[in-house]
Amino acid sequence: MTGPIFIFLVLAAVAIAGAVSLILYRHPIHSALSLIVVMIALAGLYLLMGAEFVAAVQLIVYGGAIMVLFIFVIMLLNAGEEERTNFSTLATYGGVPLAFAIAGLIAAALSRAGTEALPAAAQGGAVSSTRSLSMLLFSEFVYPFELTSFLILVAILGAIVLAQREN
Amino acid sequence: MVPTNYYLILSAILFGLGIVAFVFKRNIITLFMAIELMLNAVNLAFVAFSQSLGKLDGEVFVLFVIIVAAAEAAVGLGIIILTARNRRSLNVERVDLLKL
Numbered sequence: 400m401t402g403p404i405f406i407f408l409v410l411a412a413v414a415i416a417g418a419v420s421l422i423l424y425r426h427p428i429h430s431a432l433s434l435i436v437v438m439i440a441l442a443g444l445y446l447l448m449g450a451e452f453v454a455a456v457q458l459i460v461y462g463g464a465i466m467v468l469f470i471f472v473i474m475l476l477n478a479g480e481e482e483r484t485n486f487s488t489l490a491t492y493g494g495v496p497l498a499f500a501i502a503g504l505i506a507a508a509l510s511r512a513g514t515e516a517l518p519a520a521a522q523g524g525a526v527s528s529t530r531s532l533s534m535l536l537f538s539e540f541v542y543p544f545e546l547t548s549f550l551i552l553v554a555i556l557g558a559i560v561l562a563q564r565e566n
Numbered sequence: 567m568v569p570t571n572y573y574l575i576l577s578a579i580l581f582g583l584g585i586v587a588f589v590f591k592r593n594i595i596t597l598f599m600a601i602e603l604m605l606n607a608v609n610l611a612f613v614a615f616s617q618s619l620g621k622l623d624g625e626v627f628v629l630f631v632i633i634v635a636a637a638e639a640a641v642g643l644g645i646i647i648l649t650a651r652n653r654r655s656l657n658v659e660r661v662d663l664l665k666l
Contacts, residue, residue, distance in 0.1 A: 403567060403568050404568055404572075407568045407572060407573075411572075411576045414576065414580060415576070415579060415580070415583070418579075418580055418583040418584070418587075418603060419583065421583075421587055421596075421599065421600070421603065422583065422586060422587045422590065422591070427593050427595045427596050427599075427656075430591075430593075430596045430599055431595075431599060434599050434602060434603060437580070437603060437606065438606060441606055441609070441610055444573070444576075444610065444613075445613055447568065448568075448573070448613055448614065448617045449617065450613050450616070450617065450625055450628075452625070453609075453613055453625050453628050453629070456629060456632055457609075457632070460632050460636060461602075461606070461632060461635070464636065465602065465635065465636055465639045468639055468640070468643060469595065469598070469599065469639070469643070472595060472643045472646060472647065473595055475647070476595075476646075476647065476650045476656065478593065478595060478656050481591065481592045481593040481596065481656070481657065482592065482657055483592075493589075494586070494589030494590060495589075497585065497589065498582055498585045498586045498589065501581075501582060501585055502578065502579075502582040505578040505581070505582070506578065509571065509574055509575060509578065531622060532622050532625055532626065535622050535623070535626055536626050536629065540626050540630075543630060544630075547630060547633045547634070550633070550634065550637050551633065551636070551637055553637075554636075554637035554638075554640045554641050555640065557640070557641045557644065558640040558641055558643070558644040559644075560644075561641065561644030561645055561647070561648050562644045562647050562648065
């Protein structure tokens with residue numbers, strides 16, 4: 400087993416374990432911490448693929464900003480353990496087949512594509528440098544990029560309007 | 567080098583776990599975290615394809631996904647705070663005003 404594959408398997412195991420513990424923990428703060436573990440493992444995978452900038456953004460924006468926002472809201476609302484209710488049988492009986500159906504669909508698509516269909520590149524840093532990424536972002540994708548700043552502005556306004564106390 | 571298919575399989579597994587979490591969890595904040603998990607799984611597939619095809623477009627898409635996720639988290643958590651204030655509960659099954 401070569402080095403990168405070993406690192407991949409370790410990080411993948413950490414990510415899957417984090418995702419499973421997100422489901423198993425009943426307290427939202429534990430789920431949030433599990434999700435942070437998943438995000439850090441994914442940042443490691445991006446580094447392994449040679450996408451340094453995406454890895455850094457993943458850590459700073461996802462693992463930092465967004466998850467801090469989540470934990471802040473959990474603590475603000477003083478969320479306790481989720482109660483076990485069985486109001487909805489539809490979720491139980493429809494959820495399991497749905498999850499398996501989507502997993503089977505993805506597995507079928509992957510197996511049909513075969514292993515040779517995709518070049519096993521993952522060249523460490525050969526493809527993506529931050530320089531060429533930013534050149535692409537600010538030339539070809541400059542209009543979507545500017546639109547996202549507008550989106551963020553609207554989101555900030557929406558959050559303020561939603562969260563303000565009436566009267 | 568790690569084959570691209572490994573990344574895609576991991577991405578599919580994480581996405582499936584996100585769906586399971588979304589269906590089975592009852593806390594509205596945890597549901598939101600399940601959505602973030604699915605977005606992360608898709609991001610992984612994007613970066614894997616980007617590296618595999620030798621084009622950077624996928625990584626640009628990942629940046630856009632992260633931006634949209636940030637905006638979504640801001641608005642969504644605002645809605646969650648409002649819901650918790652009005653319904654006095656974080657359980658999604660107690661938010662059933664539109665239910666027949």
